[in-house]
Amino acid sequence: MINAPLKALLDHPDVSLTPQSSNWLAVTDAATREPLAWVKTHDATAVNAAIARSVGAQRRWQQQTATARADLLMGWYQRIQQQQEPLAQLLTAEQGKPLAEARGEIGYAASFIRWFAEQARRTDGAILPSPLPQQRLLVLKQPVGVCAAITPWNFPAAMITRKVAPALAAGCSMLVKPAEQTPLTTFALATLAAEAGLPADLLLILCGDAVNVGQALCASDSVRKLSFTGSTEVGRLLMAQCAPTVKKLSLELGGNAPVLVFDDADLEQAVQGIMLSKFRNSGQTCVCANRIYVQSGIYQALSERLAQAIGELQVGDGRQPGVTQGPLIDDTAVAKVQSHIDDACSKGATLRLGGGRDARGGSFFQPTLLTHVTQQMRVAREETFGPLAALFRFESEAEAIAMANDTEFGLAAYLFTQNASRQWRVSEALEYGMVGVNTGQISNEIAPFGGIKHSGLGREGSQAGIDEYLESKYLCMDISSPGA
Numbered sequence: 001m002i003n004a005p006l007k008a009l010l011d012h013p014d015v016s017l018t019p020q021s022s023n024w025l026a027v028t029d030a031a032t033r034e035p036l037a038w039v040k041t042h043d044a045t046a047v048n049a050a051i052a053r054s055v056g057a058q059r060r061w062q063q064q065t066a067t068a069r070a071d072l073l074m075g076w077y078q079r080i081q082q083q084q085e086p087l088a089q090l091l092t093a094e095q096g097k098p099l100a101e102a103r104g105e106i107g108y109a110a111s112f113i114r115w116f117a118e119q120a121r122r123t124d125g126a127i128l129p130s131p132l133p134q135q136r137l138l139v140l141k142q143p144v145g146v147c148a149a150i151t152p153w154n155f156p157a158a159m160i161t162r163k164v165a166p167a168l169a170a171g172c173s174m175l176v177k178p179a180e181q182t183p184l185t186t187f188a189l190a191t192l193a194a195e196a197g198l199p200a201d202l203l204l205i206l207c208g209d210a211v212n213v214g215q216a217l218c219a220s221d222s223v224r225k226l227s228f229t230g231s232t233e234v235g236r237l238l239m240a241q242c243a244p245t246v247k248k249l250s251l252e253l254g255g256n257a258p259v260l261v262f263d264d265a266d267l268e269q270a271v272q273g274i275m276l277s278k279f280r281n282s283g284q285t286c287v288c289a290n291r292i293y294v295q296s297g298i299y300q301a302l303s304e305r306l307a308q309a310i311g312e313l314q315v316g317d318g319r320q321p322g323v324t325q326g327p328l329i330d331d332t333a334v335a336k337v338q339s340h341i342d343d344a345c346s347k348g349a350t351l352r353l354g355g356g357r358d359a360r361g362g363s364f365f366q367p368t369l370l371t372h373v374t375q376q377m378r379v380a381r382e383e384t385f386g387p388l389a390a391l392f393r394f395e396s397e398a399e400a401i402a403m404a405n406d407t408e409f410g411l412a413a414y415l416f417t418q419n420a421s422r423q424w425r426v427s428e429a430l431e432y433g434m435v436g437v438n439t440g441q442i443s444n445e446i447a448p449f450g451g452i453k454h455s456g457l458g459r460e461g462s463q464a465g466i467d468e469y470l471e472s473k474y475l476c477m478d479i480s481s482p483g484a
């Protein structure tokens with residue numbers, strides 16, 4: 001499975017292509033479940049040793065000019081672009097998403113490095129108007145220091161670069177703990193970073209037992225910031241673990257995205273937007289549509305058209321041409337989607353399409369459409385993280401907004417309407433960090449990505465993304481002494 005270009009990308013002492021002892025972790029192919037490689041695990045002692053190396057690397061790195069940092073990051077960006085194909089193959093192998101989506105993710109991942117290389121030189125401080133004639137007030141921007149990232153399996157490349165690139169651009173170092181299912185893409189990105197000339201120890205990868213690695217990172221006073229993407233449950237735990245050392249935190253947690261389709265929506269645009277948002281990465285994205293609220297007048301037409309579009313999806317090994325839906329990440333993910341379907345059907349929902357594991361077995365799952373879903377069903381309250389499109393019916397705008405906001409989550413929401421006043425009104429009323437209006441595709445490196453409520457803290461991408469890795473230091477200077 002691992003061909004020559006991939007071998008070169010995985011040339012790292014912590015990666016082996018032959019079976020290793022028990023303190024190495026096997027990484028398997030998401031579609032075939034065959035082993036791909038083994039990665040070395042880190043216990044708490046090894047994590048602490050890595051933190052000590054990271055401290056030294058960060059001290060040296062912050063002495064470099066922003067231009068030097070930007071140039072090195074730009075070199076990393078270019079190498080990723082040049083290696084897009086092998087990186088995409090590796091990503092599909094360990095994660096499962098179709099190759100076309102994996103290529104897209106590599107481009108998306110690279111875009112964060114280019115963006116933050118550009119932003120490295122724009123971390124301006126300030127000179128403030130002083131309230132006293134003898135004082136001058138200045139604000140300097142300085143790197144936070146040593147940072148850590150804990151990342152999920154659904155975007156093995158983009159979730160690394162979205163955190164690492166702003167950290168390095170700001171003058172921080174980074175320790176990354178990738179998800180156990182998808183560490184190989186991280187190693188490949190690190191190989192390219194080293195080739196681009198990024199100093200040793202600036203980006204260190206820590207695999208191993210998530211609880212032990214997480215505890216060691218959180219307990220360390222040298223680690224000044226933690227950025228996490230994953231479940232709300234683990235986010236809450238990490239937040240508590242970071243309290244004793246009062247770390248800065250960025251948390252990008254679960255979503256339960258509503259889509260509101262009004263009677264006056266452009267039907268084709270709504271179907272396209274829902275398909276894009278719902279079935280990206282087989283529904284395993286935190287901004288994926290989870291609840292599709294459709295106004296009565298368009299309900300029948302939209303459900304018919306959506307059934308047709310879902311029926312055209314092709315499930316299979318992401319490397320096969322034409323496949324649009326790869327396997328789910330594991331059997332736990334399959335069980336969760338199945339439980340949402342079973343719960344909804346037992347409470348009166350209608351199964352229009354799909355409904356269970358695909359005939360291929362493994363963790364392949366049929367794209368599923370449920371109609372007549374209500375707020376009392378689990379899918380209304382929990383993130384499904386799978387290829388289940390659940391259609392709810394509503395009558396009025398106020399009812400739709402109330403149902404959409406009736407959740408602890410607040411990451412992304414979408415609405416489809418041709419009425420400009422309603423576009424403003426509803427966007428403002430939705431309690432979410434991001435709102436797509438007549439589109440299901442909102443993610444890019446320039447926009448601030450993040451949520452409110454239990455969906456997290458902070459923003460990634462955009463100017464805000466680098467601010468998360470900078471401290472403001474205030475200088476107050478008295479200039480009244482005449483001096484020598």
Ligand SMILES: NC(=O)C1=CN([C@@H]2O[C@H](COP(=O)(O)OP(=O)(O)OC[C@H]3O[C@@H](n4cnc5c(N)ncnc54)[C@H](OP(=O)(O)O)[C@@H]3O)[C@@H](O)[C@H]2O)C=CC1
Pocket residue numbers: 150151152153154177178179180181208209210211213214215229230231232234235237238252253254255285286336383384385
């Ligand atoms: N916001 C998002 O993008 C994501 C949301 N989710 C949501 O979470 C659900 C469960 O997915 P799951 O993969 O279990 O997500 P988790 O939150 O468990 O995993 C995400 C990352 O956190 C690590 N982790 C897990 N437990 C701990 C811990 N105690 N201390 C430190 N790190 C920890 C994992 O490591 P390891 O892999 O080694 O266990 C992984 O690197 C999904 O169904 C979905 O609803 C999941 C992934 C991404």
Ligand SMILES: O=C(O)CCCC(=O)O
Pocket residue numbers: 154155158159229252284285286287443449
């Ligand atoms: O948290 C996720 O699910 C990954 C981010 C997806 C995106 O950037 O659109």
